[in-house]
Each structure stands twice: as C-alpha cells, then as structure tokens.
Amino acid sequence: MGNIVQHLTLLDYAIVAAYLGVLMFLGVQASFKNRKRGDEEGTLFLGDKSLVWSSIGFNMWGTNVGPSMLVAFAGVGFSTGIVAVNFDWYAFVFLMLLALVFAPRYLAAKVNTMPEFMGNRYGDSTRTILAWYALIKIQISWLSLGLYAGGTLVRQILGIPMWESVIVLVAFAGLFTYMGGLTAIAKVNVFQMLLLIGVSILLTVLGLQRAGGLSNVISQTPSGFWNLLHPTTDTSYPWHAILLGYPVAAVAFFCTDQSMVQSVLGARNLEQGQLGVNFIGWLKILSLPLFIFTGILCRVIFPDLKDENLAYMTMVTNLFPAGLNGLVIVVLIAVLVGTIGSSLNSLSTVFTMDIYAERINKNATNKQLISVGRMSIIVGCILSVGVAIALDSIKGLKFFDVFQSILGFIAPPLSVVFLLTVFWKRTTKLAVNTVLSAGSAFSLLVGICYLWVFPKDVYTFWPHYLLLSFYTFAFLMVVAIIVSLVDPNPKVYIANINEVKNTPQTTSKVKMAWVLLTVVMIGLYLYFNGH
Numbered sequence: 001m002g003n004i005v006q007h008l009t010l011l012d013y014a015i016v017a018a019y020l021g022v023l024m025f026l027g028v029q030a031s032f033k034n035r036k037r038g039d040e041e042g043t044l045f046l047g048d049k050s051l052v053w054s055s056i057g058f059n060m061w062g063t064n065v066g067p068s069m070l071v072a073f074a075g076v077g078f079s080t081g082i083v084a085v086n087f088d089w090y091a092f093v094f095l096m097l098l099a100l101v102f103a104p105r106y107l108a109a110k111v112n113t114m115p116e117f118m119g120n121r122y123g124d125s126t127r128t129i130l131a132w133y134a135l136i137k138i139q140i141s142w143l144s145l146g147l148y149a150g151g152t153l154v155r156q157i158l159g160i161p162m163w164e165s166v167i168v169l170v171a172f173a174g175l176f177t178y179m180g181g182l183t184a185i186a187k188v189n190v191f192q193m194l195l196l197i198g199v200s201i202l203l204t205v206l207g208l209q210r211a212g213g214l215s216n217v218i219s220q221t222p223s224g225f226w227n228l229l230h231p232t233t234d235t236s237y238p239w240h241a242i243l244l245g246y247p248v249a250a251v252a253f254f255c256t257d258q259s260m261v262q263s264v265l266g267a268r269n270l271e272q273g274q275l276g277v278n279f280i281g282w283l284k285i286l287s288l289p290l291f292i293f294t295g296i297l298c299r300v301i302f303p304d305l306k307d308e309n310l311a312y313m314t315m316v317t318n319l320f321p322a323g324l325n326g327l328v329i330v331v332l333i334a335v336l337v338g339t340i341g342s343s344l345n346s347l348s349t350v351f352t353m354d355i356y357a358e359r360i361n362k363n364a365t366n367k368q369l370i371s372v373g374r375m376s377i378i379v380g381c382i383l384s385v386g387v388a389i390a391l392d393s394i395k396g397l398k399f400f401d402v403f404q405s406i407l408g409f410i411a412p413p414l415s416v417v418f419l420l421t422v423f424w425k426r427t428t429k430l431a432v433n434t435v436l437s438a439g440s441a442f443s444l445l446v447g448i449c450y451l452w453v454f455p456k457d458v459y460t461f462w463p464h465y466l467l468l469s470f471y472t473f474a475f476l477m478v479v480a481i482i483v484s485l486v487d488p489n490p491k492v493y494i495a496n497i498n499e500v501k502n503t504p505q506t507t508s509k510v511k512m513a514w515v516l517l518t519v520v521m522i523g524l525y526l527y528f529n530g531h
Contacts, residue, residue, distance in 0.1 A: 012326030019330045051266045056276025058193045059263045061283045063142075063339055065196065069291055070332075071149050072400035074312035077295025078305070081225025082528060083237045084400060087246065088287040089228070092521050094250040096514050098264070099277040100506060101422060102255045107270050108503040114258050115354040121421060121493040122429040124358065129436045130417075131354035134258055135347060136444075137410050142259050142343035143170075143380055144387035145403055150340070151388055152309065152399070153332055166388045170340060170381045193283075199331045200290035206319040207297035220300045228528045238464065245408060245466025248473040252411035256418045258346040270504035278513045285524070309399045340384075347380045348373040394451055401465065402451075408469030409447025413440040416476045421493065424484075429491040431483040439476045446472055 051059070076084040111117045115134055119127025151165035211217050224230065229239040254260055267273030298311040305314060316328045352373040357364055364372070394402055413435050420427040446468065456462045463471070484490065 008325055012324075012329070015326035016329050050268055051263060051272070051276070052268055053272045053275035053279055056263045056267055056273060057279025057283060060260055060276065060280045062193050063259055063263075063343070064280070064284075065193070065339075069287070070312050071153055071309060072398075072403055073287065073291035074295035074298065074315070075308040075310075076398060076400040077292035078299045078308040078311040079295075079398070080236055081221065081227070081296060082288060082292055083228060083230055085288045085292055086228055086237070086242050087404065088284040089521060089524065090242065090246055091250055091254060091284055092281045092517055094247065094254045095277050095281045096518070097251070098255045098261070099274040099510070099514065102261075102418075103264050103273050103277065104270060104503050104506065105422065106261065106265060107267070107273065108499055112265065112353050113350050114256055114261060115350060118417070118421070118432070119354070119358075122432050122491070126429060126432055126436070127354055128359060129433055131350055133413070133436055133440050134350050134354075137252075137257070137414070138259060138343055138347045138350065139380060139383055140387060141407050141410050142257075143340060143347065143384035144391060145406060146339040146343060147384050148388040148391045149399075149403075150332070151392075153313065162389055162392050166385050170384055195327075196331050197286065197290065199327050200294070202324075203315060203319065204289060204293055204297070207294065207301065207315060210319060211297050211300045217297060217300050221296060225296065226528060227530070228525060235464075241464040241466040241470075244470040245464070245468075248415050248469045249404070249407040249411040251419060252414040253407060256414045258350055259343050262346050262349065271507050271510055274506065274510040275513060278510070278517060281517050281521075285520075344377045344380050348376045351376040394455075405451065405465040405469075406447065408465055409443055409450070409472070412443045412469060412473040412476050415473055416480055420477075420480055420484075424481075425494075426484055426490075426492060427480070428484045428487045430487045431480040434483050435476050435480050439479065443472050443476070 073084060106117060109117055109120055111120065113131070113134075115127045115131035118130050147166045147170055150169045151162050154160065154165035154169060155162055208214060208217070211220075218226070229242075230237050232238045232240055264273040264277060267276065294315055295308070295311045298305065298315050302311075302314055302318070305311065316325070320328060352369050356372045357369060361368065391402065391406075416435050416439070417427075417432045421432065450456060450462060450465065450468065454462075456465075462468065
C-alpha cells in the first residue's frame with residue numbers, strides 16, 4: 001500500500017496545518033461568544049436551541065459518518081458489494097419514526113436528555129438507571145468505536161501503534177469539544193461534511209477512470225455484488241437477518257441515542273427538527289457512491305489486496321496525486337472531530353444533567369454545571385482510549401461487523417422500553433426498570449460472550465449476530481409485557497392535559513418531504529435487486 005507520509009508535500013502539510021488552525025479558531029470563537037453572552041450552558045449542551053434543518057441534518061450525518069464509515073464500508077464493499085448499504089438506506093424507516101413519532105413528544109416534554117424524558121414518565125429511579133446505561137452506550141458505541149476506527153486509519157497512515165494513534169486523536173477532538181460545545185460542533189460539521197463529500201467524489205472519479213469506467217467495473221465484479229438483498233443461505237448478510245436484526249439497533253440508534261437525538265433537541269422548532277432528520281435520510285443515499293463504491297473499485301483495481309480493511313487507504317495512496325493527500329488527512333480529522341466531538345458532548349450532557357444535577361448537587365450553579373460537563377469530557381477521553389485498545393483485540397469478525405454487532409448487543413433494552421412507552425400505555429415503571437437494569441446486564445453479557453469469551457470464529461453454534469440481537473430484543477419485549485401485566489401495583493404513565501395541548505403538530509411540508517423520500521427509497525430497493 002505504501003505509507004501516505006512518503007507522498008506528502010509542503011502543500012499537504014500547509015493544508016493540514018491551516019485546517020487545524022481553522023478548527024481551533026472556531027472552537028475558541030464559540031467559547032468566547034458563549035462567555036460574552038453569559039450562556040455557556042445553553043450552547044455547550046444543546047446549541048441554545050437555535051439549530052435549523054441544514055445544521056441538524058449535517059450534524060447528525062457528521063456524527064454518524066465517522067472513520068468507521070470510511071474504513072468499514074470500503075472494506076465490506078471490497079468483499080461483498082453493496083449489501084452493506086442496507087445499514088444506511090433501511091435507516092430511513094427509523095429516521096421517519098424519530099421525526100414523526102418521537103420528536104414531537106421529546107420537544108413537547110422540553111427535555112435536554114433521553115433519561116430526563118423517561119424520568120418524567122416513570123420517576124427518578126428510571127432516569128438514573130437509563131442515565132448510567134446511556135453513558136455506557138455512548139462510551140462504547142460512539143466514543144470507543146469511533147476512536148478505534150480512527151486509530152486504525154492513523155495506524156495505516158503513519159504506521160504507529162494503536163495506543164499512540166488513539167491518544168493523539170482523542171486529545172484533539174476532546175480539546176475542541178471542551179472549548180466549543182454543541183454550537184461549535186454543529187457549525188463545523190456543515191463545512192466538514194461538504195469537504196467529505198467533495199473528497200469522496202474526487203476519489204470515486206479517479207477510481208472510475210483507473211478501473212476503465214462503470215461498465216468495466218460491473219463486468220469484473222460478481223452479479224450478486226449489486227443486490228441489496230442476499231439469500232438466506234448467505235452466511236455474511238442474509239436478508240432475513242438484516243430485516244429482523246437491523247431495526248433493533250436502528251430504533252435505539254436513531255430514536256433514543258443522545259448523540260443522534262441531541263441535534264433534534266437543539267432545533268429551533270419541531271418543523272426544523274423534522275426536516276433536519278429528513279435531510280439526513282437523503283444524505284444517507286450518498287453512502288453507496290461515496291463509501292461502499294470505493295471498496296468495489298478497489299477490488300477491481302487491486303484484486304490481490306490481502307486485507308479488506310486497507311481498501312480505503314490503498315485507493316487514497318495510489319490514486320491521489322501529490323498535493324492532495326493533505327486533503328485526505330483533513331477529511332480524517334473532520335470525521336473524527338464530528339463523531340468524537342458530538343459523542344463527548346452527549347456524554348457530558350447526560351452525566352451533568354441526569355447524574356450530577358439530579359443526584360449529586362441539585363443546587364448547582366451554571367458555572368458548576370459547565371465545570372462538571374467539561375471534566376466529564378476529559379474522563380470520557382481517558383476511558384475511550386482503554387476501550388478502543390480492547391476492541392483492537394477482537395478476532396474472527398470483519399471490521400464492519402465489529403461495529404454492527406456491538407451496537408446490536410447494546411440496543412435491545414433501549415429499543416424495548418422506548419417503543420413500549422410510546423406505543424403501549426399499559427407499560428409499567430417496574431417493567432421499564434427491570435429491562436433497563438437486569439435486561440441490560442443480560443444483553444451486554446450475551447455480547448461479551450459472543451465477542452470475547454466464546455468468539456464466533458471458534459464456537460460455531462452462534463446464530464448471525466443480527467439474529468442474536470433480534471432474539472435478545474424479542475425475549476426482553478416478552479419479559480417487559482409479562483412484568484407489566486402481572487405487576488401488583490402498576491405505575492403507568494398518563495399524559496397530562498398541558499403536555500397533550502403543547503405537543504406541536506407536523507406540518508404538510510414535513511409530510512410531503514417524508515412521502516418523497518419514501519418513494520425514492522422504494523425505487524432504489526426495487527432497482528438494486530434481481531441482478
């Protein structure tokens with residue numbers, strides 16, 4: 001593959017230095033404005049509830065499009081074709097669920113965090129349990145996984161050990177978040193996502209030219225590479241495993257995850273929040289041409305590549321001319337700051353609002369909240385380094401599958417309690433707390449056994465990890481329903497008149513945007529099957 005450092009010119013170094021300078025300037029500027037206005041708390045945690053649809057969409061996409069997207073999607077595209085785009089295109093269903101079902105309830109409740117939302121419904125004990133579980137989820141599924149992917153990329157680029165890579169990355173992303181908060185992150189993510197799109201388009205164009213055009217690429221890849229749905233006999237991504245297992249992670253990821261939902265909570269109003277969520281649905285269509293197609297091109301151009309995880313950097317190193325490699329490093333910095341920064345901000349918000357302000361110091365001043373929030377950012381950085389190094393030891397799974405499986409084991413308890421509390425009024429406090437505590441321990445234990453204790457590459461009795469996630473979800477759902485039905489003192493949530501009255505209504509503009517996206521997605525699924 002070659003080391004990208006060997007290809008760097010003075011122009012590349014200048015581009016990287018200039019970009020780092022711009023990022024730090026934006027962070028300092030945002031911090032200075034917050035202090036000048038005396039509103040550090042509002043901008044650090046929820047962006048002063050002033051975000052418009054474009055900022056929301058780009059910020060959510062920037063949070064979602066981490067280094068894992070570049071490395072993992074290119075790798076799975078190299079080995080299996082476009083099937084992995086299901087993990088982005090199928091998401092439109094659950095983004096619509098967030099926009100039309102969950103977002104109105106979140107904004108009507110006027111909450112800062114997901115634990116606060118559930119706490120308003122079932123009490124302080126529920127809020128505390130969910131807060132701790134949310135912290136674990138953010139720490140593992142966002143911070144550590146994102147850092148692990150970034151560390152893998154830096155290791156490929158510079159040839160340095162994983163521990164050195166992740167320390168450098170988390171230090172920079174943490175410093176930016178520490179200074180600027182969500183307002184700075186949202187502003188920078190718009191620019192960063194446009195930069196990512198531009199560089200990815202350039203890489204795709206150069207790859208197509210090197211491969212001899214699209215028709216030549218299609219002729220040199222198996223026909224199954226261009227199908228979204230694979231048969232049940234496919235051991236990698238059978239259609240039924242995706243159909244059943246992906247929704248478990250998707251509901252938790254898009255509808256309940258603080259890192260994703262936080263941008264919606266910071267919306268100027270419901271319409272802007274709903275349009276922002278719709279916008280990320282359109283942006284996700286770009287995953288095929290920008291990320292997965294890169295891996296397919298690599299298979300055609302470099303068919304003898306031994307490690308699929310090197311597909312992205314192999315394309316970059318061999319196709320970009322001298323002077324453009326600095327742009328690649330800038331993009332890597334961009335996606336890292338977007339993912340790690342948003343995750344650290346969410347971690348800080350949940351700990352400060354749901355643990356410190358509610359359980360430790362109910363009379364905390366704004367200054368104390370800001371200090372605790374920033375201290376939690378530092379602690380999150382330190383913990384994420386250790387977990388990222390542990391993830392590097394997982395064997396027997398593709399890079400992409402490591403990400404999806406971990407999300408699948410963390411998600412079931414969250415998906416169960418949030419779906420039930422919204423769609424089944426009979427759900428009791430005891431059922432919610434049981435699933436969030438004992439159910440979470442069970443789900444995480446299954447994941448630990450699958451990934452580390454009895455790894456799938458040695459113990460072949462395991463079902464597909466997506467099906468295992470679905471089975472865990474179904475089991476916890478049954479447990480929650482039974483507990484609710486047999487609860488001798490059922491405490492259920494009853495919405496008060498003011499909350500019902502204050503729930504904002506979905507506008508016709510929003511409904512039309514979702515109808516249009518649905519039609520386009522159905523068309524894409526029909527087109528990319530039967531090849």
